[in-house]
Amino acid sequence: MSQIASNFFGDCSKNIKITGITGTNGKTTITELVNYILKDNSYQTSSLGTLGFNGPNGTTNTGFTTPESLELQQIFYILNNSGITHLNMEISSHAIALNRVDNVDIDIAVFTNLSNEHLDFHGTIDHYFKTKLKLFTNLESSKVAIINNDDNYSKEIKKNTNAKIVTYGFSNDSDIFPDKISMDLNGSKFYINYIGKKFKINTNLIGDFNILNILASILICKEIGLNMNKIINSIDSFNSVPGRCQIYNKKNGGIIIVDYAHTPDAFKKILSTIKNINPKNKIITLFGCGGNRDKDKRPIMAKISENISYKTIITNDNPRDENPEEIIKQIISGFKKDNYKIINNREEALKEGVKDLNKNQVLVVLGKGIENYQIIKNKNIYHNDLEIIERLI
Numbered sequence: 001m002s003q004i005a006s007n008f009f010g011d012c013s014k015n016i017k018i019t020g021i022t023g024t025n026g027k028t029t030i031t032e033l034v035n036y037i038l039k040d041n042s043y044q045t046s047s048l049g050t051l052g053f054n055g056p057n058g059t060t061n062t063g064f065t066t067p068e069s070l071e072l073q074q075i076f077y078i079l080n081n082s083g084i085t086h087l088n089m090e091i092s093s094h095a096i097a098l099n100r101v102d103n104v105d106i107d108i109a110v111f112t113n114l115s116n117e118h119l120d121f122h123g124t125i126d127h128y129f130k131t132k133l134k135l136f137t138n139l140e141s142s143k144v145a146i147i148n149n150d151d152n153y154s155k156e157i158k159k160n161t162n163a164k165i166v167t168y169g170f171s172n173d174s175d176i177f178p179d180k181i182s183m184d185l186n187g188s189k190f191y192i193n194y195i196g197k198k199f200k201i202n203t204n205l206i207g208d209f210n211i212l213n214i215l216a217s218i219l220i221c222k223e224i225g226l227n228m229n230k231i232i233n234s235i236d237s238f239n240s241v242p243g244r245c246q247i248y249n250k251k252n253g254g255i256i257i258v259d260y261a262h263t264p265d266a267f268k269k270i271l272s273t274i275k276n277i278n279p280k281n282k283i284i285t286l287f288g289c290g291g292n293r294d295k296d297k298r299p300i301m302a303k304i305s306e307n308i309s310y311k312t313i314i315t316n317d318n319p320r321d322e323n324p325e326e327i328i329k330q331i332i333s334g335f336k337k338d339n340y341k342i343i344n345n346r347e348e349a350l351k352e353g354v355k356d357l358n359k360n361q362v363l364v365v366l367g368k369g370i371e372n373y374q375i376i377k378n379k380n381i382y383h384n385d386l387e388i389i390e391r392l393i
Contacts (some may be wrong), residue, residue, distance in 0.1 A: 002069035006103035006342065010078035013105040016084065019220050020091040021049075023112025023148070025266050026213045027065070027090040030110065031069055032241045033217045034088045039064070040234040041226060044083055049090030050260075051242065053298075056082040057173045066095030072104065083364065086224065093131045096119060109135050109163070110146045110221055112229075114153045115265035117294065122347070139163035146219045148212060149174040165221070168215035169207070170196040176215050182276050183207075184256060185247060187334060192218065202236050206245060207273035209266075217352055236255055243369025244384065250393050253359035255281075258385055260369030262290065262317075267366065271308040274362055282310035286353050287366040288317030288346065289327055291375075298327065299334025303318065310361070315349035318369045318375040347375065348386055354392040365389070 006013070019034060021027045028050045035047040035054065047054040051378040052061045059283065060072060061231040072136060079087060091109075095101050114129055133156065136145050141162045149169035157167055167174045172193070189206045190211060199352070203214060213236060221231045240246055248256040261270045267287075274283055287319045289298045305312045314331055316324050328342055343349035353363045365385055371386075373380040 002073075002102040005073035007072045009073040009077040010080075011105075012073070013103070013150075014082035015080045015088070016076060017086045017108075017224065018104065018106050019086075019088045019108040019110065019224075020106040020137055021089070021110040021216075022091040022096070024115045024117045024263060025153070025261075026112035026216070027092075027239050027267070028260070029213045029244055030112065030216050030220070031088045031090050031338050032133065033059075033235070033238060034220050035212065035260075036238050037217065037221050037226070037231055038086055038088075038224070040237070041083055041230050042110065043086050043090065043159055044086045045086040045223075046079055046222070047088045054081065056084065060209055064088050064095070065092040066100055068215075069100045069103070072100060074106075077164040086371070091135060093128060094270065096134050096373070097121070097131045106135070106139070106143065108146060109139055110137065110220065111151070111154065111157055112148055112212070113151045113265070115263060117263045117265075127338050129156070129175050131162060134159060136161040136163065144223050146218070146223070150212070157164065157267070167243030168212065170212075174215075174218060176278055178211050178215065181208075181211065183273075185257075188328065194218070194228070195200065195224075197228075198341045199232055199316055201232060204239055206268060207268045209273070210245070243371075246369075248389055250354070250357055252355035252357075255352075255362045256354065256357065256365065256393070257362060258365045258369065258389065259263045264297050264304060267301050267304045270366070271364060273302065274364060275308050280360060282361045283308060284313065284353060284361060284363045285309040286313040286315060286349055286355070286363065288315045288330055289317040289367075291320035291322030291324075291327055295330060298330040302331045302340075303336075306335050306339070307339060309364075310339075313349050313353055314340055314342045315346045316344055316374065318345070318371075320375050321377060324376075346383060346385075349393060350385060350388045354389060369371065 021030050031049045038045040050065050052059045136157050143163040145161045145163040148168040176194045179191045192197045246258045335355045372384040374383040
């Protein structure tokens with residue numbers, strides 16, 4: 001199907017500078033940030049991923065992180081005929097395994113990280129990694145591989161790609177790395193070291209994970225040909241990615257943070273970041289787990305929440321074909337204490353979390369980000385965390 005679709009639509013990916021971002025976490029933020037930087041510098045650019053297809057006629061939801069090959073090749077055709085020169089896209093492991101990107105001419109491939117996710121599909125973490133690896137083994141020597149140097153799987157990718165390798169990370173043997181970091185809930189300030197020079201970043205994004213996302217975005221833009229000062233000016237003016245570490249302030253001083261985190265690794269990163277920024281803040285974590293997905297991670301996420309949070313509210317999150325009560329039972333099996341509350345209805349859970357939120361408390365709402373539905377059985381029922389929170393505050 002991939003080959004037929006590519007032939008039918010004229011193999012248009014070869015006419016577009018495509019950056020493909022893969023990894024467990026960080027794909028959406030890097031995709032959106034790079035797209036913003038390019039647009040801010042007058043590039044004809046587009047993005048494709050979890051937040052949808054941002055094309056010439058606005059944003060449309062494709063239903064997948066990476067669409068099926070037929071739709072994907074049609075998107076390249078539309079972009080090419082609309083004068084779009086650059087596309088920044090998320091590439092999921094499902095898309096690689098199911099051959100959706102076989103006939104996509106990727107110029108820059110980015111590896112963010114790898115942790116336990118999608119094992120219901122891949123079976124083992126080893127198979128999951130080998131699927132991601134295919135993206136890099138297929139790159140020609142004229143292409144670029146941008147790799148997170150801090151990730152345990154980075155060495156294996158470096159050994160198995162013919163592409164030009166550029167690295168980012170906190171370790172100073174990376175091609176770009178940060179220094180002198182200061183952070184609060186309003187943003188981050190730090191310096192980057194790049195080819196013997198230092199540049200200052202002042203961003204609204206928070207968390208070490210977002211610093212890594214920024215470093216990857218800088219390398220992408222440098223490979224495309226942007227001037228470093230222009231890249232930094234754009235980063236400094238970038239607000240946030242919708243549904244990713246999105247912050248709301250209650251009138252009494254309470255803070256609400258909404259994030260798409262739905263893996264143990266992402267849970268630990270976002271909750272640890274909030275705790276480390278202000279250890280005096282009491283964190284209330286609200287989350288559920290999706291049905292028909294990795295069951296093993298459910299008690300692990302409960303354990304992480306219990307270790308870092310003051311208390312936890314457990315609720316529903318796209319139960320799909322599973323019994324919501326069974327999902328919740330599996331989540332709470334990870335708790336050792338009883339400092340949690342179960343409120344099945346997600347809107348009611350949000351109402352209680354926001355209503356009881358006091359000064360020096362942070363309500364962290366995880367799992368759905370900007371999703372505007374709950375999947376129950378085979379029905380999509382309208383639900384949007386952000387709209388409910390905006391109404392409540």
